[in-house]
Amino acid sequence: MENxxxxxxxxxxxxxxxxxxxxxxxxxxxxxxxxxxxxxLAAFVGVLFLTLNLMSNGGRTAWRRSQRRSQRRHTSSSLL
Incomplete structure (x- = not known):
């Protein structure tokens, strides 16, 4: 054998x-x-901010909640 x-x-x-x-x-x-x-990099951070901001709004559920609140205020003020 070889070494x-x-x-x-x-x-x-x-x-x-x-x-x-x-x-x-x-x-x-x-x-x-x-x-x-x-x-x-600045454009990416801007798009990321806008995306996260839109995601945090909750979409249509947040709009429904605000509509319910305004209806409650309207009905309670008309009772007085």
Whole structure:
């Protein structure tokens, strides 16, 4: 039998040199991706707020409750 050894590989990306990018050759402005990210995040938070706000209203049941309350007030004021 042969004497076999187990070879393990370890990847450590800290040893790699960073890629050098020339800013003058970029197709877009370097901050446009950051601006797009924040606009997308703000739109998502706005949609989330509107969705949760509409869900918390309870829909048609809340409308029925308010109608019942206004009818009670109307009938009680007409009795006086």
């Amino acid at each position: 076999s050894s187990i070879v393990g590989w370890e990847y450590y990306y800290g040893y790699e040199d960073p890629v050098i990018v020339d800013a003058s050759k970029l197709k877009y402005n370097r901050y446009s991706i950051v601006i797009a990210f924040w606009i997308t």
